[in-house]
Amino acid sequence: MIPMNTSKRELRRTYRQRRSQALSNHHNLQTVIAQQVLNEIRERHAQRPFRGHLGLYWPLPGEVDLTVLQPRLEDELTLKLALPAADGQGHLSYHLWGPEPLVADGCGIPAPLNHPPLTPDQLDLLLVPALAVDRDGIRLGYGGGYYDRLRAQPLWCEVPALVVLPGACISQEALPRDPWDRPFDGWASERGVCRVEGRDPKASR
Numbered sequence: 001m002i003p004m005n006t007s008k009r010e011l012r013r014t015y016r017q018r019r020s021q022a023l024s025n026h027h028n029l030q031t032v033i034a035q036q037v038l039n040e041i042r043e044r045h046a047q048r049p050f051r052g053h054l055g056l057y058w059p060l061p062g063e064v065d066l067t068v069l070q071p072r073l074e075d076e077l078t079l080k081l082a083l084p085a086a087d088g089q090g091h092l093s094y095h096l097w098g099p100e101p102l103v104a105d106g107c108g109i110p111a112p113l114n115h116p117p118l119t120p121d122q123l124d125l126l127l128v129p130a131l132a133v134d135r136d137g138i139r140l141g142y143g144g145g146y147y148d149r150l151r152a153q154p155l156w157c158e159v160p161a162l163v164v165l166p167g168a169c170i171s172q173e174a175l176p177r178d179p180w181d182r183p184f185d186g187w188a189s190e191r192g193v194c195r196v197e198g199r200d201p202k203a204s205r
Helices: 008-025 029-047 067-076 146-151
Strands: 053-055 080-086 092-096 123-129 132-134 161-164 186-189 192-195
Touching (some): 008 132, 029 067, 029 123, 029 161, 029 192, 053 092
Parallel strands (some): 053 123, 123 161, 161 186
């Protein structure tokens, strides 16, 4: 059990280690999580076909890689995909992930900056990486505040959003919560998808 007064900095170090251990101890863990995510997308799409884009992310070292799903999402489900772009100053935008080469964003992460920013109503679901998440959907990220600022905007907070991470990084204790934090609708791990009670009405908007 992690002490309740543990700082975010200490929590980030702890959960980074947990994530690394989980991925190294189970060589197919990334594949299993990606399959759980694909199953969830298929189910949502079957219930109510996506009208807009599916927001993925370009994985940093240690994050679950969902880009491997691109061919199946585009070819099998004919979904339009989007990736985030950070400006290096705390702001995040989503852009259509097309066939053009990706370029480095303000944080050096590959992004489709050759396409204009999308608006919240153009996205049906966001899949977001994290170091940890608690049972209330509070996410522990890397401290940059990019997703916090994005989802602090009312229209962006209405876009269904799931955290993607190994089950070892699901906190049984409440994570530190700042006034600007917005709960996510649930999370996807190798155990499946779990939704926060009262949030995310299954189908896309």
